[in-house]
């Protein structure tokens with residue numbers, strides 16, 4: 001398996017077959033497991049062997065298949081699957097931090113990640129320092145020797161800022177801090193985050209890994225020590241386990257992940273290039289465009305621009321709403337990574353909670369629209385988007 005390429009790994013890694021020799025992975029939809037004897041139960045509670053289970057909150061064979069497959073894909077020693085992306089983010093941070101610790105994070109974060117840091121961790125006495133993630137000097141100034149963790153989204157939502165994982169990791173490791181990367185927008189297809197210096201990588205599997213808008217899920221990847229000794233005890237006792245059914249959906253999602261994400265990215269690149277000159281747009285933000293301020297970094301770090309673009313419509317919120325309402329094919333929804341193209345207005349939905357000043361600092365302007373590109377025909381999408389822009 002060690003010499004398989006990623007496309008092979010995502011189809012085969014982690015597969016375990018029952019005595020029936022099924023081709024497709026089985027869903028072990030069971031909470032518990034039976035023992036041959038009281039002695040065997042005692043032994044398992046003392047020390048779980050490889051591929052042994054006692055209760056689905058602690059582990060399950062279908063969930064384990066998903067963990068092993070995505071760990072192999074990401075090049076991680078181990079993985080722990082969680083009920084959602086936020087259970088993964090919360091678990092990665094809460095399991096390793098204590099009162100008095102210091103976390104330095106990029107300020108451009110998913111709303112719920114900001115809540116975990118600023119509202120929950122801060123309440124338990126963890127010092128949270130937010131910096132402009134694109135500014136190496138800001139990271140250097142903030143990462144002091146008493147910093148325990150650095151948290152960042154490698155590509156920020158919704159303004160698609162890129163954080164230089166290798167540069168931040170060098171600073172963090174010099175201070176003895178762990179680097180936790182929320183890697184949703186990079187996807188496992190374009191990620192080399194562990195190679196680039198991340199210690200822990202987190203995904204919301206809800207997005208591209210499912211990729212068809214069905215199930216919530218998440219995963220934390222990293223060194224076996226961290227996953228098994230730090231994260232697992234926290235997760236298994238606090239109840240953030242992934243359901244076996246959802247793990248099965250994610251497993252099947254992984255099989256087509258590369259095909260879907262590459263096709264969606266190709267369309268996103270084509271749309272960004274075609275839409276950029278449109279007079280109805282003041283900005284077309286896409287890491288795959290040379291006009292993106294960090295285009296070179298995006299190409300070096302991921303090799304592609306990803307499946308999401310951000311469009312700033314001339315005419316503010318009124319024009320942005322008019323555009324959204326004029327779309328016939330692209331649907332209004334705040335999810336992303338789906339086979340269906342989805343569009344959202346961050347200032348009034350995903351980032352509504354933020355004060356205006358914070359929105360402005362993050363570039364979430366009234367005219368900003370986020371587009372998650374799906375698997376439809378690129379020509380149909382372009383016709384729909386230009387049609388909607390022409391209406392306004």
Ligand SMILES: *Cc1c(COP(=O)(O)O)cnc(C)c1O
Nearest residue numbers: 084085086110182184204206217
């Ligand atoms: C969606 C998302 C999450 C949260 O994932 P859920 O599965 O919805 O809990 C975290 N981080 C980023 C960057 C996301 O896009």
